[in-house]
Amino acid sequence: MDEPDADTVADRDDPSRSFRMALAFCGLLGIGILATMPDHPAVRVAAASVGALSIVTLSWNLRRKAGVTSREAEILAEKLVEDVDELQTKLAIERDERMVIERYFDALMEHVPSSLYFKDLDSRFLRTNQKMAEWFRCGHPGDMVGKSDHDFFGKHADDALKDEREIIRTGLPIVGKIEFEEFQDGKQGWVLTNKMPFRDQGGKIIGTFGMSSDVTELMETRNTLERERNMLRSLIDSFPDRIFVRDPGRHYVLVNRPLAEWAGVSDPSEMVGRKPEEFFPQRVTGRGSQEDLDLLAGEREMVIREWLMVDANNEERTVVTTKVPWFDHDGRCVGIVGMDRDVTEERRARAELAKMQKRLQEVVDNSPAVVYMKSREGRYLMVNRGFEEMFGLQRSDVLSRSDEDILSDKEAADAFRGRDLEVIEQAAPLRLDERFYVDGEARWYSTVRFPLRDDRGEIYAVGGISTDVTDRREAEDAMRRLNKDLVKANDDLQRAQEQLIQAEKMESIGRLASGVAHEVKNPLAMIGMGLELLARKIPDEDETAKETIERMKRGIERAKRIVKGLVDFSSARQFKLEPVPVNQVVRDALSLVEYQLKRENVTVVEELGEDLPQVEVDLPKLEQVLVNLIINAQQAMESGGSITLRTYATRLSDVKRDQGLRTSRHLRMNDHVVCIEVADTGPGIPVENLKKLYDPFFTTKPTGVGTGLGLAVSRKIVELHQGRLELLNREDGQGALARITLNACRPAPEAAAADS
The missing domain is CATH 3.30.450.20 (PAS domain)
Known part of the structure; x- marks a missing residue:
């Protein structure tokens, strides 16, 4: 097995080697994310940043290791930087696009x-x-x-x-x-x-x-339209008229139920989309096709045609067809709307009504009265021949016109209109007499205006009938005037009769009083002398006898006063008249009874006028009248009270010639007079006694207080002054009032000239 060389071992053992591998992995991961997630801009931006940062760091690390002579590392680094710039540019574009999309979204969210x-x-x-x-x-x-x-x-x-x-x-x-x-x-x-x-x-x-x-x-809105559509459909189906809508090809678009029943179809929808020729014969649809074409072409705005048909019962019917074009919201004609109405019964009723109107017109034209009918607005609906003759107008000039149009007298026109409105408002007939001028002559008409009602009981017009009653009115006026004159004559005659009876009675009483006075006067004097002689022989201590003698003397004095009153009452002697101020007469009379009034707790109120004209009177006699009136007023107030003495001048307005007076002078209308009033606050005069006050010996006073001759004598004295004495109750109901009215003396010529 070959052993590694020293550089390899050194590289493997170099701690920075692991760091470089991590940087390379990050760069590759960023590139991979950029390649695999194109729909996530934010993730792509983050991945590109991490990748670029990793590559730049790795490049710098390799360059530091390899030295400045490492050309390959520089090329690789430059390439990586270019890639990163390109990626950032793309990321910026995508970020801008994303921001635009977000603005669109925000605008949509905000403004929708x-x-x-x-x-x-x-x-x-x-x-x-x-x-x-x-x-x-x-x-x-x-x-x-x-x-x-x-x-x-x-x-x-x-x-x-x-x-x-x-x-x-x-x-x-x-x-x-x-x-x-x-x-x-x-x-x-x-x-x-x-x-x-x-x-x-x-x-x-x-x-x-x-x-x-x-x-x-x-x-x-939809619900309203739906309701209106249903209502319109119900309304169309409930109409007795046959309603239809057709398109330009004459196909039915809408048909109501009466039209479907007329066509023999049970459901109106069965006629939609079909033509009239499929349901009706040629004699019915023949003219309709050309009419539809004219309406669609705009040559006619409306078609109204009346035609005859024979129904299933072989009865001839009259039908009126009405058609108009149907326009859409753009104003284009898109069909025909029509209606067929059976007017057979209406035509028959109209013909019958025309007959009735003709008969009614013939009746009212031959009536002697003026007959007319007006609408609620005051326009004439019907007049008869009498109306034409009265106003001199033709019927065609009156119908549909008002009173103001046909009458030149606006006041009369307004009065007629007011009476028509009164009939309408009160819903009841109005009867009255009216005066019209016919050919310049005033004529009276007895008029009755009455409301005319329709089948529902509502007033639709006002009728009027005026009858010429001029002759009757003149006869009635003449009879009323005659009756008034007769009543007046009867009243005057009765009054004259009563005054004659009163005068005769007063004359008889006067003669009787004069005789009685002469017959009684001497015996009273003899009795008085006997009482004086008898009084001298009565012992002083006999008080009873003395009292009896005094009472007898007072009785004789009372009898003398009665006799004196009778003499004064029956006396026909002429007074000694002279002008005196009326206020002086009142004050002199008041002075005679002032003590008695104070004793009886009576207050005297003087309301004597100033600058009054003088009156020509017998001063003592007039004082006697005033004293009598004042004493009567005092005796009427048992518990005291108030007597008002009032004088004033005025002009008479309620006096007529009194046929019962025996004097040639008397009070006349518009005479200047002076009035003397004595008003008390007693109980007043009973109504039943007002006519008896001047009767001799009539009195309401207790026995021994009054003789019943005072007022009769007072009235006689005032009448001898050509005046008037009135006794009445006060208007305010607070007592009685005595009023003496005397003629005022005429002013001297110098004063009259100064006044003029």
Whole structure:
């Protein structure tokens, strides 16, 4: 056996030999990886770096060992360096390509409007895009990594896990799955999902990935279109008209049920794709072919044709066919849409209606009344001959026009329209009398306006009938005027009669009073003298007799007052009249009873007017009247009260000639007068006593308090002054009121001239 030489042994024993072998192995391993793993750029870059580093190190080590003269080692090293540079260049290109692909992927993940995700075999998220993070109400896609659907959903997570396990088991994708989901914000909607297996380089399934899109709007649109299509189909089939759609070759595209039944087909779908000639005879389809061609060519926009046919019962029917072209969304004519309507009954009803309208028109034209009918909008639908004659218009000029169109008087037109609207609003007839001018003459018409209703009970028009009642109205007005005059005459006659009776009664009472006064006056004087003589003979201590004598004397005085009143009442002597200020008369009378009023706790309120004209009166007599009225007012207030004395000037507006007065002078309308009022706060005058107040001896006072002649005498005194005395209750209901009305004295000529 040959022994190794010294160099071989030295090389074998050299420790650096093992290091060089390791470097060579690393370089070869890097080259092998580069050759066998072309689809892993990162691994290739690492392998090339390790290989290049190993080769360079090995080359440097060999060169150091062999020396600078080892040319072969240098060549080998240079070759290896060139290979490494070439590999690095290729790696740089592949790295750039990989970066571009990753940018594309990132852009896709970021901007695609659908939700994208990648999951591992346990259905945990590996990566998602921003859209899905927002859908799951997460701030960033990284927040979802490592989580599953169960972290966000309930039942939906179980369904998703089931689908993903099936994909992992079978390796088959799930495409176009539509699911109804409830989103994280509580809303519900439809989601379109595509799920696929996620494989590695070797084709092994390492998870799943998918894409989900919110198609709620699309599904709702589809459902709406489906409902509308079904509704349209139901509507078309429910129409009694025969509806069809045909293509340019006259093949049926759509047929409704009435048309199928007319053609003797049980199902409308049996007619689709077939022509009319296969179902109907030539006499029915003959003209239809040319009409379709005209519509398709654009020569006609619509076809409306009425034609006659004989049905299965050998009855002639009237049919109206309507056809229009059918255009697509680009405006191209792609077929014909048509409808056949059986109008036999409508034509018969129209003919019958025309007959009825003609008969009705004949009836209303021969009516003496004015007859018309208007729509709810106020336009005339029908008028008769009387209407034409009244307004001097032809029927053709009136129909479809309003009152404002045919009447020159806008106020009258508005009034007519207002009454029509009142009938519509109240849904009830309106009766009234209206005045129209016919040929310049005012005529009265009795009008009734009434609502016209359709079969549903709704008002569709307003009818009117106006009858000329001018003659009757004039006769009624004349009768009313005559009746009014008769009533007035009767009232005047009755009043005159009552006044004559009162005057006669007063004359009789006056004569009676005068006679009684003369007959009673002397006996009373004799009785008075006898009482005086008798009083002298009564002992001073006999108080009873003295009291009796005094009562007898008071009785005689009362009898004298009555006699004096009767004399005054019956006296016909002329008063001494002179002009005096009316306020002076009131104050003088008040001074006579002032003490008595204070004693009876009566307050006097003076409301005396200023600058009043004078009155021509007999001062004592007028004072007597005022004293009597004031005493009566005081006696009416048993517990005291208030008496208001008021004077004022005015102009009369409620006085007519009093036929019962015996004087030539009297109060007249528009006379300037002065009024004196005495108002108390007592109980007032009972209504039943108002007509008895001036009757002699009528009194409501207790016996011994009043004679019943005061008011009768007072009235006589005022009448002798050509005035008026009124007794009435106050308007406010707070007592009675006595009013004296006297003519005011006329101003002196100088004053009248100054005033003018």
